[in-house]
Amino acid sequence: MTSQETAPARKVPRGRKVSTRLTGIDAARGLALLGMMATHLMPTFGPSPQWEPTWVGLVFSGRSAALFAVLAGIGLALTTGKQEPRQGLDLWAARSGVAMRALVIAVVGLTLGGLDVNIAVILVHYAVLFLCILPFLGLRLKALLLWALGWVLVSPVIAYLVRPWLLDANPPLQLGHNPNSEDLETPARLVADLFFTGYYPVFQWIAYLLIGLAIGRLALTTANVQLLLFTCGIAVAALAKIVGTLAMEVWGGRAALEALPGTRGYPLESMLQVNLTGLQQVDSWWWLASAAPHAGTTLDLLHTGGVAAAVVGLFLMLGTLAERIKVNFLILLSGPGAMTLTLYSLHVWVVSGFHNKPLPAGWTAEGMYWTQALAAVGIGVCFALFRRRGPLEWLAHQASRLGSYRPAAVG
Template structure:
């Protein structure tokens, strides 16, 4: 850690008040609380037409995407910020990221053994870390090209290959969270991770690349957060508008309902909240949707835009906090600084209620707010005490070992 720059000096130079951008941690906190909301609160009303709830309309698809984009931002910040590392420093950084990914994968595989009705992201998250290694030394302009190309091409590749993988006997899809036992069937595991699972790595690489682009910007410059907010909002609104227009005004939804051949199925509601579980095959109209978890170009653009806007807002709030000399972001950045530990505990707690009634007097809302409040309080305590979360410490130690800096681990 570098020493803290006095607040007055930071205002004059435009530099950060500390080596760590508090707005980035705060955005991670937003992502964590949003994912917890989709896990614990209903995303559809319990009626025949599956009316979306405000939670489904607000967080579904967006919270997890923000989590992934921030992974790319974090990797950029740890590998040179706006000046990518090169040579031996880059090689050391890649080794560190790879070992950190192995720790995250091990945690994810352990959680996969729990009986829980959640889609656990950690193994996919770890694989994304490994897949992005070749891009850690790439400059900003090239990264922009790679991100744009990936957003456009990866959904088409997935659309073409997914039916072939699912047509195998047995289908190359897990149907559950990855766990240690799945290492014995590598073809099935890899197919699920990259194409047929809940967080398909081929399309989700787009988020890591977008995050690298954001992280390679000079985030301490005054206009950068504003650009992220404005550009992200414009892209998000444009992508969602185009997707809705294609479905509702250009005949896309009618064509897809004819393919599904399920009279009365509320495809309109599903397109607003979560397309997971719907076989996206038989019509190119699937690629015109902007539905959450559809993995289309419009979905990737929309959720990436939302992520950029949220990051911009959090960075601006961080600037405001420095100006008024008040840590406005502490509740969010505390939770965001230890998302791996808090997410893991959250999944473990939720698994304890799998197929069981909630305790007497508890509601879904109460369960969510209790867990969210606990995450915020614990995160604030760890930040104020200058502690790392236990799993963050382990991941950091692995990263430092990979970089050959074991003595620097604290």
């Protein structure tokens, strides 16, 4: 959740490098932030008894968080060599810096986890993902693509096999709340929740960072690459969603899952469109055929990863356009996108103040969202105009510098 480096300035013919800055990456991150805030504050299901999905649930649920994770991988690629990953001592220094940054994010996440708030805070999982991706930072594009494909295909199956064993433990190895500092006293339960049984299962989500690393190793300032990300992302996302829908609605998947005792609550048809969180997804292999948000299946990873790639490609193209016409219209998203750790944490803290309390007279959930969204945009734009990092971004940057510091060799 930090801003990215910029590419060196260079003017070349059409079809070659056409952008000197990757403001599109920050803009995509800003969109992800606003999308996650929308799912936190506005309803994703309509009123009972139909529980029809709302536009917020259909558009942002699952996709915004996945976009965050893919962008994390892209950011790591950009800060560890771009197309040519660092090697040797430079790579170890970069890994140490990423580990220190992860430590800061984890501390912030554990602190927010202690708040009484109805938000699934992603930061601890985000920090663990940073640590899990360290061995892959030195890989080049081809190896990253193979690892990403393998992880997308295999990790959901392994998770499906492991999850029942963890849930059958006494007590179940699942938190049921945001990770906080008290959970450090029960490390087995915390680790099981973070990797398999919690809201953002790190084991499958490693795929997002691998996808992001692979994208970040591409020549992102090249117009052809930007278009490739956009078109291929849309194609993969659409194909995955079509196959998942066919599996559930035509080939009998939803009927088989509805017969299971653990699928009571919201109508499964609506949950398949919005969010499968809360369902244990055991006792039927049909769960692996779903492309539902937060399903953690191969089709879900392909769909949300494809959407993320398309969004990145689109915003990189918009960044190129903004540079050509010399109007930084992306600042409304790239400003907050450059300081998402601070703004996300502030958002969670503000929402916690209204948890289990009535909203002020005249306020609605939509009004609360737009107020916070506009505040996030305003704060982000101000920091961008003054060329300042957000407070937590500054802290994470200093930690990264400390971790990657190497004393100069003495001759």
